[in-house]
Amino acid sequence: MKSKNLGINTICTHVGEVEDKQFKGAISPLYMSSSYAYEDVDVKRYPRYFNTPNQEALCKKIAMLEKCEAALIFGSGMAAVSTTMLAFLHKGDHVVLPQTLYGGTYNFVVEEFHKFGIEYAFAKGFSETDFSEKIQKNTKVIFVETPSNPLMRITDLEMISKLAKQRGIVTMIDNTFASPVNQTPTDFGIDIMIHSATKYMGGHSDILAGAVAASEEHIKQIWNLAKNLGGSLSDYTVWLLERSMKTMVLRVKAQNKNAKKMAKWLEKHPLVEKVYYPGLKSHPEYELAKKQMNGYTGMLSFEINESLNVGNFLKALKMIKPSMSLAGVESTILSPAKTSHALLSAEERKRQNISDGLLRFSVGIEEVEDIIADLEGAFKMVSKMEKI
Ligand SMILES: *Cc1c(COP(=O)(O)O)cnc(C)c1O
Numbered sequence: 289m290k291s292k293n294l295g296i297n298t299i300c301t302h303v304g305e306v307e308d309k310q311f312k313g314a315i316s317p318l319y320m321s322s323s324y325a326y327e328d329v330d331v332k333r334y335p336r337y338f339n340t341p342n343q344e345a346l347c348k349k350i351a352m353l354e355k356c357e358a359a360l361i362f363g364s365g366m367a368a369v370s371t372t373m374l375a376f377l378h379k380g381d382h383v384v385l386p387q388t389l390y391g392g393t394y395n396f397v398v399e400e401f402h403k404f405g406i407e408y409a410f411a412k413g414f415s416e417t418d419f420s421e422k423i424q425k426n427t428k429v430i431f432v433e434t435p436s437n438p439l440m441r442i443t444d445l446e447m448i449s450k451l452a453k454q455r456g457i458v459t460m461i462d463n464t465f466a467s468p469v470n471q472t473p474t475d476f477g478i479d480i481m482i483h484s485a486t487k488y489m490g491g492h493s494d495i496l497a498g499a500v501a502a503s504e505e506h507i508k509q510i511w512n513l514a515k516n517l518g519g520s521l522s523d524y525t526v527w528l529l530e531r532s533m534k535t536m537v538l539r540v541k542a543q544n545k546n547a548k549k550m551a552k553w554l555e556k557h558p559l560v561e562k563v564y565y566p567g568l569k570s571h572p573e574y575e576l577a578k579k580q581m582n583g584y585t586g587m588l589s590f591e592i593n594e595s596l597n598v599g600n601f602l603k604a605l606k607m608i609k610p611s612m613s614l615a616g617v618e619s620t621i622l623s624p625a626k627t628s629h630a631l632l633s634a635e636e637r638k639r640q641n642i643s644d645g646l647l648r649f650s651v652g653i654e655e656v657e658d659i660i661a662d663l664e665g666a667f668k669m670v671s672k673m674e675k676i
Pocket residue numbers: 364365366367369390392393433437462464465483484485486487496497498
């Protein structure tokens with residue numbers, strides 16, 4: 289399957305299969321070998337060289353999904369993020385990033401970059417000025433994350449790529465929240481797409497993995513460092529990820545649909561103060577999201593009334609699990625103030641609009657009526673408790 293014009297579901301199901309020449313099985317055989325012959329072969333295969341049969345095959349699927357020439361799969365999303373950034377940033381270089389970043393990426397930047405002599409600046413907001421005012425002569429990379437975590441703010445990808453191209457800066461996006469189903473950043477000129485495949489690509493809360501897609505040339509540059517850092521993924525997990533990705537579009541579209549219904553339902557709820565979802569007209573970047581996204585994702589955030597106790601609300605849920613991760617087929621929920629943003633001061637949280645009543649909601653594929661019933665039950669139980 290090589291054609292560039294395949295539909296996204298066909299790419300997910302078929303592209304990059306390892307052909308079972310021996311037994312003609314219907315799915316990719318799994319090659320767990322960590323050692324391959326080196327005589328009379330063109331390619332020296334080794335799992336840490338990112339080139340076993342299963343690794344190479346899955347990379348083709350991911351590259352085609354992101355409309356790129358090449359891809360690499362990593363042992364975690366953070367292995368993908370860190371290796372990619374370090375491949376393009378040397379001593380004395382500078383990178384511009386958004387203020388609201390995935391916690392692991394933020395920690396990587398502030399805890400590690402000074403050791404390498406890499407400079408960085410965080411844009412104050414999401415506008416062109418917010419980014420352009422941070423660009424310096426030595427800026428080599430602009431890194432964005434859109435939709436952002438947890439308030440689902442949207443950054444204009446075309447604006448970012450124009451800013452960067454004029455100055456010869458490389459652009460990177462953490463495309464995890466959107467997944468390749470909901471956003472194709474290459475269409476807007478972004479150079480390098482990074483995923484935590486732990487999330488929508490895996491989709492079942494049982495795989496830790498990462499991926500990067502870009503041009504042949506950029507992937508070569510990342511590979512040169514990746515083979516030295518050694519963040520490759522076990523072939524068994526590569527094989528599981530291939531299996532998961534066959535149904536990615538079906539899952540993500542079901543999650544998009546449920547999340548939109550939930551966002552509308554929550555927006556009307558008397559005990560909900562605010563809903564953050566790019567698919568709502570009330571979202572500050574609704575028009576931009578409509579322009580650059582194919583769907584609005586299964587992620588949303590909402591603020592419950594301050595008279596309600598967040599801990600009690602989460603405990604009152606029967607089906608929706610309080611959980612750190614996201615994007616599984618099951619609905620999960622998390623309090624950013626208590627988890628991902630707990631280390632920030634109360635003032636800093638307030639500045640970033642992360643209130644104590646804010647909940648980040650990863651909407652699953654359950655029947656939407658059952659998700660509503662679970663939330664409504666919790667609202668009823670907790671509001672009764674507060675009255676006592
Ligand atoms: C989870 C996540 C990561 C990190 O991925 P891991 O697989 O946990 O290493 C990076 N970016 C975003 C947006 C994430 O949600």
